[in-house]
Amino acid sequence: MEERVRLMEIFGVFAKVGAFTIGGGYAMIPIIQREMSSRGWIGDDELPDIIALAQSAPGILAVNMSIFAGYKLRGIKGSIVATLGSILPCFLTILLIAIVFSSFKDSPVVVRIFKGIRPVVAALIAVPMINMALKGNHTWWAWAISAFALVAVAFLKFSPIYILLVLIVLALAFTLYRERKGKEGRG
Amino acid sequence: MIALLLKLFWTFFVIGLFTFGGGYAMLSLIQAQVVVEHAWLTESTFADIVAISQMTPGPIGINCATYVGYDVMTTAGAGHLMGIVGSLTATLAITLPSFFIVLTLVRFYTRVKGSRVFEGVMSVIRPAVVGLIGAAAVILCVSVDWNGLVPSFSIVRDNFPDWKSWCLFAAAFVASFKFKVNPILIIVLAGVLGLLLY
Numbered sequence: 178m179e180e181r182v183r184l185m186e187i188f189g190v191f192a193k194v195g196a197f198t199i200g201g202g203y204a205m206i207p208i209i210q211r212e213m214s215s216r217g218w219i220g221d222d223e224l225p226d227i228i229a230l231a232q233s234a235p236g237i238l239a240v241n242m243s244i245f246a247g248y249k250l251r252g253i254k255g256s257i258v259a260t261l262g263s264i265l266p267c268f269l270t271i272l273l274i275a276i277v278f279s280s281f282k283d284s285p286v287v288v289r290i291f292k293g294i295r296p297v298v299a300a301l302i303a304v305p306m307i308n309m310a311l312k313g314n315h316t317w318w319a320w321a322i323s324a325f326a327l328v329a330v331a332f333l334k335f336s337p338i339y340i341l342l343v344l345i346v347l348a349l350a351f352t353l354y355r356e357r358k359g360k361e362g363r364g
Numbered sequence: 365m366i367a368l369l370l371k372l373f374w375t376f377f378v379i380g381l382f383t384f385g386g387g388y389a390m391l392s393l394i395q396a397q398v399v400v401e402h403a404w405l406t407e408s409t410f411a412d413i414v415a416i417s418q419m420t421p422g423p424i425g426i427n428c429a430t431y432v433g434y435d436v437m438t439t440a441g442a443g444h445l446m447g448i449v450g451s452l453t454a455t456l457a458i459t460l461p462s463f464f465i466v467l468t469l470v471r472f473y474t475r476v477k478g479s480r481v482f483e484g485v486m487s488v489i490r491p492a493v494v495g496l497i498g499a500a501a502v503i504l505c506v507s508v509d510w511n512g513l514v515p516s517f518s519i520v521r522d523n524f525p526d527w528k529s530w531c532l533f534a535a536a537f538v539a540s541f542k543f544k545v546n547p548i549l550i551i552v553l554a555g556v557l558g559l560l561l562y
Contacts, residue, residue, distance in 0.1 A: 195421070195422055195423075196421055196422075197421060198421055198422055198423065205423075226473070230466070230469055230470070230473050231466070233469070233482070233486065234462055234465045234466045234469050235380065235381055235382060235383050235384050235461060235462060235465060236380055236383055236458075236459065236461060236462025236465070236466075237383070237386065237387060237390065237423045237425045237426055237458075237459075237462065238386050238387075238423070239423045239426075240423065240426065240459055240462055241462050241466050244462060244463055244466040244467065245466055245470060248466075248467060248470055253467070256463070256466075256467065260459060260463065264422075264426060264455060264459065266421065266422065267420060267421055267422020267423070267426055267427055267430070268422075268426070268430050268451070268452075268455055270420050270421065270422065271416075271417070271420055271422070271427045271430040271431050271451070272430060272434065272448060272451055274416060274420060274431075275430070275431050275434040275435065275447070275451065276434070276444055276447070276448075278416070279434075279435075279438060279447075282412070286559065289558050289559050289562045290555040290556075290558045290559055291411075291412050291415070291555070291558065292525065292529070292558045292561075292562045293532060293554045293555050293556070293557045293558020293559065293561065293562070294411075294412070294415045294551055294554045294555050294558060295408060295411040295412065295415070295504075295522070295523040295524075295529070296523055296524055296529035296530065296532045296533040296536070296554075297415070297532055297533065297536040297550055297551060297554040298411040298414050298415050298504060298523075298551075299411070299501050299504040299505050299523065299533060300501075300533050300534075300536035300537040300540060301414075301418065301536060301540060301547050301550065301551070302388060302391065302392075302414070302497060302500050302501040302504070303498065303501040303537065304537060304540040304541045305388050305497065306388065306494055306497040306498045306500075306501060307541065308541075309385075309493075309494045309497070310491075310494045310498075313490050313491065313494065314491050314494065319487075319490075319491040320491070322488060322491040322492050322495065323491045323492065323494040323495035323498065324495060325492075325495065326491075326492040326493075326494070326495025326496050326498075326499065327495035327496070327498040327499045327502065328495075329495075329499075330392075330396060330495070330496055330499035330503075331498070331499035331502040331503055331506075331508070332502075332508050332515065334400065334508070334510075336396055336397070336400075336401060337382070337392060337393050337396045337496045337499070338378060338382050338393070338396075338397075340492060340496070341382050341384070341489065341492060341496075342382075344488050344489065344492050345485055345488075345489065347488070348484055348485040348487075348488035348489070349481065349484075349485055351484065352480060352481045352484030352485065353481060355484075356480060356481065
């Protein structure tokens with residue numbers, strides 16, 4: 178048996194990555210890359226695959242990367258430890274803030290601060306959405322799907338879960354149908 | 365309380381299962397389930413939580429889930445301890461689906477990768493997620509009530525009490541979209557402006 182990476186070390190590395198990621202999953206990619214390649218845990222050529230896989234699975238990119246990387250290092254145990262490592266620091270931080278904030282949130286100063294912050298939150302959600310649309314929507318039907326999802330959820334009050342379910346089923350049916358037709362055409 | 369915990373677990377499990385496209389997509393699902401569907405929290409509380417999640421280290425989706433788990437329990441009248449149990453429940457529930465799916469994908473990835481069916485489905489999911497995130501932003505600004513087939517739109521007053529809040533919204537939008545100012549800096553500045561303006 179070759180030398181195995183210690184579980185504590187996996188935990189430590191991912192806890193470090195989780196604790197220092199400000200601003201979401203994509204900020205984590207270079208940090209994970211540096212931590213893992215400097216320890217020789219992973220080749221640089223493997224990283225694009227890890228990212229692609231983490232992106233195609235549902236969930237949070239950073240967590241998905243930890244699950245995958247931990248699995249590669251020490252199997253299921255490794256993936257559990259890596260996931261706990263990447264979640265624990267932010268879990269504890271947020272919990273502390275939640276507990277402290279719950280006793281301050283009605284104080285006049287905090288109310289004034291958040292009166293300024295609340296309208297800004299809507300803008301900060303709108304901007305990544307517009308950037309994603311400009312980057313990813315290349316066809317008129319992609320824009321149509323975006324518009325449909327927005328109107329259905331924001332105005333018609335459909336649950337996003339059902340929208341996604343229906344779209345997945347329709348897309349599956351459509352692509353499978355096209356695949357079969359393509360094969361028949363060639364055969 | 366146990367019933368609420370179970371509901372919380374199931375809600376966040378489903379959110380984890382259907383989050384395609386990262387943290388902001390997760391925010392839109394959390395908002396749809398927690399604010400719109402179950403009315404566990406109000407739009408303004410949710411906006412506060414999003415701002416705090418963005419400023420705290422860690423993935424925004426996980427931060428938001430942890431915070432919402434705590435707040436749902438304490439808003440329902442439970443104490444700090446149950447709040448902690450709630451945040452644990454939400455955080456675990458939201459990561460569990462990824463856990464199973466990633467570990468399954470690891471085995472089949474080489475076959476799934478580049479398959480036309482997979483790509484076909486993703487080409488529909490990606491633009492849909494964009495729309496969902498847009499809906500999350502809209503829900504924070506405008507609420508719709510349906511009287512039969514007649515919609516009536518109203519501004520969410522808790523988030524936008526006056527014209528000053530629309531100026532803040534516009535300023536943040538331009539700063540972030542046009543000048544790529546760091547979101548954390550924008551939130552901090554907005555907080556300072558809130559103190560000065562109100």
